[in-house]
Amino acid sequence: MTQHNLQPAFTSPLLPTWPDENFAAVMENRIRPYLARERMSDFVASGARRIYYESYHGSLPSSHAIIIVHGFCGFTRKYEEMIYLYRRAGYDVYIADNYGHGFSTRGVNDPSLVDVADYRTYVDDLHALIAAAVLPLNYKEIILFGHSMGGAIVSLFLLRYSYLCRTAILSSPMLGINSGFCPAWLLELICRLKVACGAKPDYIKGQHPFPEQPDFDGSSCSSKPHYDHIFAWRQTEPKYRTHGASWQWMGASLKAIRQIQRHAADISARILLLQAGEDKLVPAAAQIKFATNAPNVKLQLIAHSRxxxxxxxLPERCEYYQAIAKFLAQTSGEDRTSTGEAETRESGN
Incomplete structure (x- = not known):
């Protein structure tokens, strides 16, 4: 039997307390050295695909694990601050580069283009990761965290593998797509026709390769230091330069969204849905629809966030992590605020 550390306590002292202007220094001097000491990386086989993943845990595993599923054009290093916070709270953390992203297998040669035929690929890869790397450690609970596209992947995973995970955090989940003046059904039809006609994988209208110049104002980040940190990673590592969607990816995404919304009532897991008040990519109505139809969803609005x-x-990130902390404490049956334990772990950094 696997020996575990004490049950984690995600408490407010572990919230990000550093001002945005100090973020770069904190990342360089505190977060990265800490993660470098704990990081283990490997590949997991999923069919013919090789999926790159990283795990973060101490010499003894925790009783709880959090698996981060990144969003469209995401990658492991984009979540360094989050991984650090979860680890300091006592959770083991796993994160993978989704198919077509980062160091995982890709189906196209263009390093900027994201292409997938069906979201079952993403779900199968997530299951392969859990089966190979997570389940053998016999965690008391496995918690899924999914941002944007990752939220759609997690939702589909919960539909198929409800017995593996009973708790999930969906951050700005892609439960709809802001397609402008083109209704979703028409856009999906166009995408299907493009693929059916044998068109090679190419950028959907309005999408393009990775730009060499930063564009904070047009980004999904509200914190410029965080944006600069992510853009620096993209400049340093060519495999982190995914930037645009293919027609096939868009069609697969719209199909996945239809499936999730149609079967929302069948998702029994406890879910915290964090909604961004200034989100230009995912319509709030789609998230509200899901939260209304799924039986066990808590919807939390973070009003002033992209x-x-x-x-x-920082104020919005604190609100965000406070909501996560409260949710995790409630779902684990933990009503204590072990500030002394938290501060002891933090001082050991």
Whole structure:
């Protein structure tokens, strides 16, 4: 039997307390050295695909694990601050580069283009990761965290594998797509026709390769230091430069969204849905619809945040992590605020 550490306590002292202007220094001097000491990386086989993943835990595993599923054009290093906070709270953390992203297998040669035929690929890869790396450690609970596209992947996973995970955090989940003046059904039809006609994977209208110049104002981040940190990673590592969607990816995404909304009532897991008040990518109505139809969803609005709430300014990030802390404490049956334990762990950094 696997020996575990004490049950984690996600408490307010572990919230990000550093001002945005100090973020770069905190990342360089505190977060990265800490993560480097704990990081283990490997590949997991999922069919013919090789999925790159990282795990973060101490010499003894925790009783709880959090699996982060990133969003469209995301990658592991984009979540360094979040991984650090979860680890300091006592959770083991796993994160993978989704198919077509980062160091995982890709189906196209263009390093900027994201292409997938069906979201079952993402779900199968997530299951392969859990089966190979997570389940053998016999955690008391496995918690799924999904941002944007990752939220859609997690939702589909919960429909298929409800017995594996009973708790999930959906951050700005892609439960709809802001398609402008083109209704979703028409856009999906166009995408299907493009693929059926044998068109090679190419950028959907309005999408393009990775730009060499930063564009904070047009980004999904509210915190410029966080945006600069992510853009620096993209400049340093070519595999982190995914930027645009293919027609096939868009069609697969719209199909996945229809499936999730149609079967929302069948998702029994406890879910915290964090909604960004200034989200320009995902319509709030789609998230509200899901929260209304799924039986066990708590909807939390973070009013003054763009799409990536975990890259918002400090007040919004604190509100975000406070909501997560409260949710995790409630779902684990933990009503204590073990500030002494938390501060002891933090002082050991």
């Amino acid at each position: 799409h990536e709430i975990y890259n918002a300014c």
